[in-house]
Amino acid sequence: MAACALTVGGVVAAGLPSAAHAQASVLLKNQSAKAVVETVDHDARELLLREANGHLITIEYGSAVRDLPHVNAGDKLSIRFVETLGAEIAPPDSPLPESTLTTAKGYVHGHPRGVIAAFRRERATVQSIDLTTHTLSFVTTDGESHIAVLRIKAMQDFMATLKVGDVIDITRTESISYVILNDTVAPAADPNAAVQAPADAANAAAGAGATVPAVPAVPAAPGVPAAPAVPAAPAVPTAPAVSPAQ
Numbered sequence: 001m002a003a004c005a006l007t008v009g010g011v012v013a014a015g016l017p018s019a020a021h022a023q024a025s026v027l028l029k030n031q032s033a034k035a036v037v038e039t040v041d042h043d044a045r046e047l048l049l050r051e052a053n054g055h056l057i058t059i060e061y062g063s064a065v066r067d068l069p070h071v072n073a074g075d076k077l078s079i080r081f082v083e084t085l086g087a088e089i090a091p092p093d094s095p096l097p098e099s100t101l102t103t104a105k106g107y108v109h110g111h112p113r114g115v116i117a118a119f120r121r122e123r124a125t126v127q128s129i130d131l132t133t134h135t136l137s138f139v140t141t142d143g144e145s146h147i148a149v150l151r152i153k154a155m156q157d158f159m160a161t162l163k164v165g166d167v168i169d170i171t172r173t174e175s176i177s178y179v180i181l182n183d184t185v186a187p188a189a190d191p192n193a194a195v196q197a198p199a200d201a202a203n204a205a206a207g208a209g210a211t212v213p214a215v216p217a218v219p220a221a222p223g224v225p226a227a228p229a230v231p232a233a234p235a236v237p238t239a240p241a242v243s244p245a246q
Contacts, residue, residue, distance in 0.1 A: 025086040033052075046059060068105050068114040069105050076180070084173045087158060090123060121170070124139060
């Protein structure tokens with residue numbers, strides 16, 4: 001399974017109420033940050049990010065992660081980290097839990113967005129329980145022994161329901177989501193565009209040689225009756241020509 005490792009400090013764990021004594025789920029991390037991509041190592045499949053406060057974050061996304069937006073050095077990101085821990089008593093004869101990896105990509109307000117969620121699942125057998133110190137020891141199916149001090153009440157309540165020899169399934173979920181902020185967002189629609197559109201369409205159609213429907217002619221106002229013609233004055237007789245004296 002591809003790794004989804006984070007190097008982030010200063011996060012305070014918080015607990016979620018447990019709905020049943022046979023299982024528990026707690027929120028370990030819920031952190032948001034703005035960061036700039038420092039380097040992209042395609043061979044190692046990891047990103048080095050720098051937060052606004054100067055802290056460095058390393059994200060290892062593994063060879064199985066392919067369905068994500070392309071990220072370049074210098075890109076500005078908005079990042080959110082979520083980590084949860086869950087445990088439940090394994091049903092008898094149930095198959096071993098399998099770790100899985102989920103990826104997704106999309107857009108948020110025009111900006112590319114990517115999500116990587118790793119679900120690490122393993123089965124363990126309880127070896128010892130100390131309710132006074134809230135300490136639980138168990139061995140996983142790979143033969144490794146673990147000792148955990150449970151400081152969150154939801155996990156303490158779950159431990160109180162256990163007994164030595166119980167088989168439990170543990171799931172740790174790490175989710176990373178990011179939005180590339182420096183992509184150009186499409187401008188908002190111009191409210192005047194709807195007013196100008198009909199005229200622009202008519203002009204464009206006329207320029208393309210299309211026939212634009214003619215605007216109906218406005219009927220002419222009724223004519224005013226013409227005044228009666230004035231009779232012409234009688235012609236003045238022309239005086240006879242005078243012949244020159246002999």
